[in-house]
Amino acid sequence: GGEWLSLPLLRIVPLTDSDLQAARQHVQDLDNYDVLVFVSLNAASLGAELITDLWPQLPVQQSIIAIGKSTAKLVADLLACEVICPEAGSDSEAVLAIPELQQLADKRIGIFRGQGGRELLAATLRERGASVDYIEVYKREQVQHDAADIAVFAAPDRIDAITVHSGESLHSLAGLLSTARKSILAIPIVVPSARVAKQAEQSGFKQVVNAHGADDASMIKALERIHANAD
The missing domain is CATH 3.40.50.10090 (Rossmann fold)
Structure with a gap:
């Protein structure tokens, strides 16, 4: 029975081909990653689009992780894969508590995200021994x-x-x-x-x-x- 008033604050803009070159290179090497992390619905939709352009199916034996249940469902639907997500919470802190992200020596992790944003996730994963690449597929603009x-x-x-x-x-x-x-x-x-x-x-x-x-x-x-x- 409530009435909603919408005030959009940020606009999500997919990166153009020239800005996607680094992300595309990382995705071409997708089989070199042990773990892929999707940090938002936009990262999931745009990241999956880039992956399916270059890979008919995901490489085997990768852990696919999403930051929340909605993002996990979208990744699972788009990439037809099993996805791990936090039992509670939908932020970097919750993802970092996942058992699969504790012992990371010599692991390579790709994080699908937008340009900018928090550094906690990548910094902590590196502290745990992982090599981490950002795979940036969009940017945010203030409305x-x-x-x-x-x-x-x-x-x-x-x-x-x-x-x-x-x-x-x-x-x-x-x-x-x-x-x-x-x-x-x-x-x-x-x-x-x-x-x-x-x-x-x-x-x-x-x-x-x-x-x-x-x-x-x-x-x-x-x-x-x-x-x-x-x-």
Whole structure:
């Protein structure tokens, strides 16, 4: 029975052929990797497209890992393979707790992702003995909004809760709403992980709810908790 207002914050842009050269080279050597990691739905869809262009089927005896259940399902559907994902959580910390990523001496790992982003996953895997390559298949661009778009979100009496799906989205939101910052910070905000929850608290949000996942089901459950507490 809720009403949704959408304010896109980041645009996902697939890399052009010239920017994909490094990724394509890594994928041509896909059989040299022991582990492939997909860190988002976009990494899964665009990475799988690149893989299927170059490989009729995946090399054998590789571990395929995804950062969350939704990404795992998409990878499994697109590449017809078994996919490992965290039992709980959908961030780098959760992936790093997977048993298959503990003893990594002399292992080679390819991480499908967008340009930029967190370095924790690769840095920790290297500390555990792995050789790690980024296979970057997209970039993020901040969406520009006019005053009319922002005005809707600058009226907190119309908004009961806010959802963001990543730390980058949270940062973009804070920048866009700076003119109405004080009133916006009083609105409950739903975030996908403990890391982003901490960022939200540091940004000044007073009511931060961790959904423990960026998928729709996790976000909706968190919104239901907010609604129940408000009654």
